[in-house]
Amino acid sequence: MSTSTKSNYDRSAAALRMRRISKSFGPVQALSDVSFTVQAGTVHALVGENGAGKSTLVKILAGVYKPDSGSIEIAGSVHTFDNPNQALAAGVSMIYQDLDLAEHLTAAENVFLGNELPGKLPFTVDYKAMVQKTAELAESFNFKIAPTAVVAELATGDCQVVEIVKALARKASIIVMDEPTSSLSESEVDRLFEVVRNLRRKGIAVVYISHRLEEIVDLADDVTVLRDGRVVHCESVTKLDIPHIVRYMVGRELTEFFPSRSVKLGNVRVRVDNMSSANRISNISFEIRAGEIVGVAGLVGAGRTEVARAIFGIDKKTSGAILLDNQELSIDSPSDAISCGIALLTEDRKRTGLCLGLPCAWNVTLPSLEMLGMKRVINPARENKIADALARRLSIKWQGPQAPGDSLSGGNQQKLLVARWLLAEAKFMIFDEPTRGIDVGAKKEVYLLLNNLAGQGKAILFISSELPELFGITDRILVMRRGRLVANLKTTETTQEEVMHLAAVEQNR
Numbered sequence: 001m002s003t004s005t006k007s008n009y010d011r012s013a014a015a016l017r018m019r020r021i022s023k024s025f026g027p028v029q030a031l032s033d034v035s036f037t038v039q040a041g042t043v044h045a046l047v048g049e050n051g052a053g054k055s056t057l058v059k060i061l062a063g064v065y066k067p068d069s070g071s072i073e074i075a076g077s078v079h080t081f082d083n084p085n086q087a088l089a090a091g092v093s094m095i096y097q098d099l100d101l102a103e104h105l106t107a108a109e110n111v112f113l114g115n116e117l118p119g120k121l122p123f124t125v126d127y128k129a130m131v132q133k134t135a136e137l138a139e140s141f142n143f144k145i146a147p148t149a150v151v152a153e154l155a156t157g158d159c160q161v162v163e164i165v166k167a168l169a170r171k172a173s174i175i176v177m178d179e180p181t182s183s184l185s186e187s188e189v190d191r192l193f194e195v196v197r198n199l200r201r202k203g204i205a206v207v208y209i210s211h212r213l214e215e216i217v218d219l220a221d222d223v224t225v226l227r228d229g230r231v232v233h234c235e236s237v238t239k240l241d242i243p244h245i246v247r248y249m250v251g252r253e254l255t256e257f258f259p260s261r262s263v264k265l266g267n268v269r270v271r272v273d274n275m276s277s278a279n280r281i282s283n284i285s286f287e288i289r290a291g292e293i294v295g296v297a298g299l300v301g302a303g304r305t306e307v308a309r310a311i312f313g314i315d316k317k318t319s320g321a322i323l324l325d326n327q328e329l330s331i332d333s334p335s336d337a338i339s340c341g342i343a344l345l346t347e348d349r350k351r352t353g354l355c356l357g358l359p360c361a362w363n364v365t366l367p368s369l370e371m372l373g374m375k376r377v378i379n380p381a382r383e384n385k386i387a388d389a390l391a392r393r394l395s396i397k398w399q400g401p402q403a404p405g406d407s408l409s410g411g412n413q414q415k416l417l418v419a420r421w422l423l424a425e426a427k428f429m430i431f432d433e434p435t436r437g438i439d440v441g442a443k444k445e446v447y448l449l450l451n452n453l454a455g456q457g458k459a460i461l462f463i464s465s466e467l468p469e470l471f472g473i474t475d476r477i478l479v480m481r482r483g484r485l486v487a488n489l490k491t492t493e494t495t496q497e498e499v500m501h502l503a504a505v506e507q508n509r
């Protein structure tokens with residue numbers, strides 16, 4: 001790591017000082033006495049386990065929540081924010097994980113949304129000027145975006161850049177990114193890093209939240225570690241390495257990250273034979289034995305999630321068969337799949353996973369009500385008890401089984417989804433990016449969980465974009481490219497390089 005990639009901006013000026021911030025939600029003390037200082041022209045990473053208080057802190061900065069006590073100082077003057085607009089006006093822009101752009105408008109229209117440049121005639125806007133300003137602004141930061149492109153047609157990475165340009169058009173001096181890379185492909189991540197480095201060069205203060213500690217070490221100047229709502233450490237990144245950061249985060253050493261696999265594989269449990277779907281994938285065949293964890297690798301867009309969707313009856317299959325314990329299944333909908341004993345943990349927990357407005361307990365028992373004998377009449381006490389036991393097993397941080405799903409931190413929502421399928425006792429479980437957005441400790445728990453589930457004889461399909469975890473936990477790795485299976489490898493007989501190569505490169509046959 002060279003220091004030249006780090007900030008060389010004058011670090012004497014603090015762009016932001018948050019002092020002694022505390023915040024509770026009912027009985028939950030989300031933040032206690034947190035002080036957080038960010039210098040102009042630096043990237044300051046905020047790390048911590050799920051529920052540590054990272055999002056709460058930046059939401060206070062962005063005027064979404066009011067702190068119970070403490071103060072916010074921006075470029076030397078004290079501010080109190082009653083709403084996000086006041087924070088925006090003071091120069092704080094937040095780039096949310098689920099971007100909130102107007103999809104049907106162009107990049108330039110989004111950049112100036114609510115802030116339009118007036119035209120010559122009354123009640124008109126000067127679209128041409130907005131396009132030009134957007135282009136100029138993007139150019140001055142070395143960003144590549146097309147101002148006239150409609151946002152709906154842009155890739156996630158481009159949308160992020162549009163959000164950032166929008167922040168710059170509002171003269172942001174502090175830009176906050178909460179897990180910005182969790183839905184980006186590897187090349188988009190590289191580009192975002194370039195964008196962030198350009199922001200830093202121009203003197204913007206960037207607050208950067210991520211669970212990917214490699215990114216922090218690569219990108220950030222300083223790091224503040226939160227644990228249970230308190231600052232436990234703050235230091236220049238050059239003085240830290242990943243094991244140190246992890247130790248501050250979890251308060252102990254995390255050794256043996258991946259559980260040892262000693263499961264005896266049984267008979268073939270799942271057979272997918274020549275499956276094609278209307279959604280991208282064709283001629284997919286593979287087997288999973290009882291107790292086996294089979295990984296699926298591939299680039300974004302290779303069709304990994306689509307395989308899961310076809311098996312689970314979300315996408316229509318145009319050909320092929322799925323056999324479970326030698327029985328051919330007929331699956332035309334997710335409810336068919338569930339009653340056949342298949343579970344799917346979706347990658348997008350917000351859109352296709354949880355019902356965030358509903359109590360956690362309901363989210364957990366939803367697909368299992370029939371099995372629990374509660375299809376007609378639900379016994380709330382029993383439901384709570386079941387959910388509570390699972391929460392304990394996965395160490396979910398919540399205010400109780402009746403707390404709404406959206407009161408949980410992002411990572412704890414992911415665990416809630418795991419709890420649901422743990423309860424459903426499926427024979428064949430498909431995990432689509434289950435560790436996205438969860439902290440290192442919880443990741444380890446998920447791996448243990450996969451290992452235990454396999455140990456109980458379940459067949460597991462594990463889709464992941466992170467090769468180290470595929471290599472850490474699977475028995476076999478399927479590699480996909482452009483909707484097809486291009487390799488089926490024994491994990492111990494291949495390498496990350498080989499898998500990456502197979503996923504990316506067209507082969508001459």
Ligand SMILES: Nc1ncnc2c1ncn2[C@@H]1O[C@H](COP(=O)(O)OP(=O)(O)OP(=O)(O)O)[C@@H](O)[C@H]1O
Binds near residue numbers: 028053054397406412
């Ligand atoms: N709106 C809310 N209502 C009730 N509790 C909340 C609310 N928002 C956050 N909390 C609680 O505050 C604590 C801190 O949550 P926060 O979202 O800040 O964590 P985080 O560090 O961002 O975690 P993650 O890495 O999982 O996103 C958690 O215990 C969470 O359940």
Ligand SMILES: [Mg+2]
Binds near residue numbers: 055056409410
């Ligand atoms: Mg968060």
